[in-house]
């Protein structure tokens with residue numbers, strides 16, 4: 380991959396570990412943790428995140444098989460669960476790379492080669508992947524008929540666990556309990572994501588699947604105390620030029636300078652993941668001082684109004700930082716921090732701080 384040099388993403392690995400420790404305080408001592416590192420660890424870099432967390436967690440999860448292979452090639456040895464639906468064409472890869480498949484339909488038993496490990500997935504209300512709860516007897520017999528495959532777990536996924544007090548979570552929990560009771564006790568059962576771990580802490584089974592909380596964000600509007608964002612996004616001013624009162628900036632000429640002053644050019648735009656809908660919504664930090672982004676964000680550039688302040692080209696600009704984090708960005712454009720984080724272009728180099 381060709382790396383960009385217009386910006387850097389800083390990942391604080393000490394904060395990552397601290398977040399895991401905070402989330403563990405919600406769990407019983409023997410509850411295991413599966414660290415979810417899909418989507419390149421929500422933009423944080425799956426290999427580095429997994430290597431850092433490997434001594435502290437019991438398993439990993441990724442979305443697709445290629446993400447799992449990448450981790451194996453970088454010497455991650457703990458169990459890796461692949462969430463995606465197995466395909467006939469790639470079914471042989473699970474065993475080759477010692478990855479755990481997700482079985483959620485009858486044909487998967489036929490496609491996976493002898494010796495493949497898998498977890499069963501049940502749809503208890505998410506309305507996405509998984510066997511229907513009423514199929515549990517059939518699934519149990521398929522499991523017994525296919526002794527050549529190794530079932531090691533059983534899971535489901537909550538639809539509304541991002542905030543406390545949801546009856547729908549209670550209902551899904553009840554359904555999953557009923558399913559779980561029909562299967563051998565030695566299978567590892569898991570249903571909780573970050574939200575269920577923090578807001579429904581009596582709901583755990585054998586293991587939880589932690590994603591967003593590890594990266595320092597709460598899944599919904601209710602804040603989880605004691606976790607902090609791991610990622611910061613920085614760039615540099617490439618140019619500074621005088622701007623006179625009432626002259627306009629960027630496409631559409633939507634922004635007019637309120638006074639004479641200086642305009643800074645930042646070489647980051649929506650191609651980098653700085654969403655265009657955030658135009659005129661953000662403040663960046665330069666030398667500890669906040670300045671507004673002005674005019675429409677373009678594909679590769681964004682402008683900042685500096686007032687009377689003068690800076691040299693090359694001055695560092697903080698785009699995404701503690702007081703203007705992915706949750707703040709998300710609230711402005713009606714999305715969630717997950718989408719902000721995974722939108723940051725993977726070509727921007729990640730720098731790791733211990």
Ligand SMILES: *Cc1c(COP(=O)(O)O)cnc(C)c1O
Pocket residue numbers: 415417462536571572573574588589590591592598
């Ligand atoms: C992404 C995902 C998770 C992690 O969810 P967070 O809200 O990020 O903790 C857990 N389980 C499944 C099946 C997922 O797809």
